[in-house]
Amino acid sequence: MSAMKTLDVRGLSCPEPAMLTREALIELGKGTLVVLTDSATSRNNIERTGKLAGWSVEITQDDEQTYRIKLTK
Amino acid sequence: MHAVSKFLTSRWGPILTGIVVGVFAPLLVYFGNPGNMGICVACFNRDIAGALGFHRAATVQYIRPEIIGFVLGALVAALLFREFKPRGGSSPLIRFLLGMFAMIGALVFLGCPWRAYLRLSGGDWNAIPGILGLFAGIGLGIVFLKRGFSLGRSRPTSPVAAWVMPIFVIILLALLLIAPLFGRDADGNPVGPIFFSQTGPGSMHAPILISLAAGLLIGFLAQRSRFCTVGALRDVVLLRDMHLLNGVIALLVAAFLTNLALGQFKPGFEGQPVAHTNLLWNFGGMVLAGLAFTLAGGCPGRQVFLSGEGDADAAIFVFGMLAGAGIAHTFSLASSPAGPGAYGPAAVVIGLVVLSIIGLTMRETRSA
Numbered sequence: 407m408s409a410m411k412t413l414d415v416r417g418l419s420c421p422e423p424a425m426l427t428r429e430a431l432i433e434l435g436k437g438t439l440v441v442l443t444d445s446a447t448s449r450n451n452i453e454r455t456g457k458l459a460g461w462s463v464e465i466t467q468d469d470e471q472t473y474r475i476k477l478t479k
Numbered sequence: 480m481h482a483v484s485k486f487l488t489s490r491w492g493p494i495l496t497g498i499v500v501g502v503f504a505p506l507l508v509y510f511g512n513p514g515n516m517g518i519c520v521a522c523f524n525r526d527i528a529g530a531l532g533f534h535r536a537a538t539v540q541y542i543r544p545e546i547i548g549f550v551l552g553a554l555v556a557a558l559l560f561r562e563f564k565p566r567g568g569s570s571p572l573i574r575f576l577l578g579m580f581a582m583i584g585a586l587v588f589l590g591c592p593w594r595a596y597l598r599l600s601g602g603d604w605n606a607i608p609g610i611l612g613l614f615a616g617i618g619l620g621i622v623f624l625k626r627g628f629s630l631g632r633s634r635p636t637s638p639v640a641a642w643v644m645p646i647f648v649i650i651l652l653a654l655l656l657i658a659p660l661f662g663r664d665a666d667g668n669p670v671g672p673i674f675f676s677q678t679g680p681g682s683m684h685a686p687i688l689i690s691l692a693a694g695l696l697i698g699f700l701a702q703r704s705r706f707c708t709v710g711a712l713r714d715v716v717l718l719r720d721m722h723l724l725n726g727v728i729a730l731l732v733a734a735f736l737t738n739l740a741l742g743q744f745k746p747g748f749e750g751q752p753v754a755h756t757n758l759l760w761n762f763g764g765m766v767l768a769g770l771a772f773t774l775a776g777g778c779p780g781r782q783v784f785l786s787g788e789g790d791a792d793a794a795i796f797v798f799g800m801l802a803g804a805g806i807a808h809t810f811s812l813a814s815s816p817a818g819p820g821a822y823g824p825a826a827v828v829i830g831l832v833v834l835s836i837i838g839l840t841m842r843e844t845r846s847a
Binding site: 416417418419420421422424425428444445446447450451454455458471 | 488562564566569624629630631632633634635705707710713714717718719720722775776777792843
């Protein structure tokens with residue numbers, strides 16, 4: 407089974423959400439990372455950070471406040 | 480509408496925003512704003528602070544419609560695209576301090592990052608040490624971020640908090656248009672409640688409608704594209720991401736070409752408008768400002784846009800900038816074309832010490 411991790415960056419200011427995502431992706435190397443954010447800006451930044459590092463990105467919305475970003479490689 | 484939003488959040492968003500800022504800023508100078516100051520978020524907040532009587536520097540008092548437009552343009556975009564989210568509570572007092580010191584640093588240089596790039600595009604080579612200082616300040620901020628610096632999480636809050644800044648700028652707009660006067664003192668000077676410069680940079684401005692329209696357009700675009708002149712370099716270093724840097728490059732190129740077309744490109748160090756030639760403190764002022772912006776999560780423009788989309792923490796930063804402007808001018812910290820103010824260099828050093836303490840000690844348990 408591949409590695410899996412969840413990261414909650416809700417409420418954090420730029421650049422922390424994307425920075426923490428990048429650190430987590432590097433640490434994982436391969437597997438699945440789920441990131442929770444409540445900001446559309448962070449959602450876009452995390453998506454870009456993931457794609458730049460060669461991960462595939464899938465975004466769903468838990469509710470009005472929370473985006474769930476699934477990064478896999 | 481969806482297509483517009485998609486375009487503005489794509490890689491072209493910051494580029495388009497940069498081009499619009501780069502074209503409109505020199506045009507605003509052409510229409511009457513001070514030289515190389517088509518848009519300066521720090522200087523304009525300083526002018527607003529002066530207009531409200533928070534400082535007594537008679538040459539820099541005006542309610543700048545561009546700032547009003549920034550907030551309202553961002554507000555409209557955020558409401559239209561369902562991104563208006565009342566939030567706050569992430570170290571508000573520290574953000575106030577960061578705004579204060581960011582303003583003090585910017586006024587030692589004489590410009591925010593936006594104006595640093597606009598000054599460069601107009602041929603003011605004194606901007607170069609300023610921009611190098613900005614890079615150094617951002618670099619220092621990145622070191623703190625890497626060590627785990629965080630101002631902590633914001634939380635959803637009441638819409639009342641989110642509407643404070645939009646309502647504040649609507650009141651500013653009313654004060655600008657009505658220009659109330661409570662009387663004059665024995666020397667014939669206005670006693671308040673607001674003050675408008677009769678001479679100096681504060682007396683130089685484009686027509687209100689043009690300034691307001693430019694501000695609204697830029698506020699709208701920047702809210703969608705997340706345009707940020709500090710995030711630009713930060714993201715390249717931290718995330719290997721050119722997204723925002725492309726916007727700053729577009730701004731530089733567009734502003735250079737527009738200045739050239741309008742005959743406003745005047746290369747040199749001496750005699751540049753609202754600028755001084757002291758290399759060390761052009762650099763030092765921007766180290767302080769760059770560090771403050773990085774710790775707060777974005778450049779002053781970005782803070783203003785965020786304050787329009789419901790971010791009460793960004794609004795506190797902007798109010799900190801207004802307070803900083805008051806302090807900078809009453810305590811002789813702000814520079815003038817003659818050079819740094821008497822206590823400007825000391826204030827930069829104190830600011831760097833305070834911000835380093837903040838950078839080293841503020842943390843948040845950030846893991847899930």
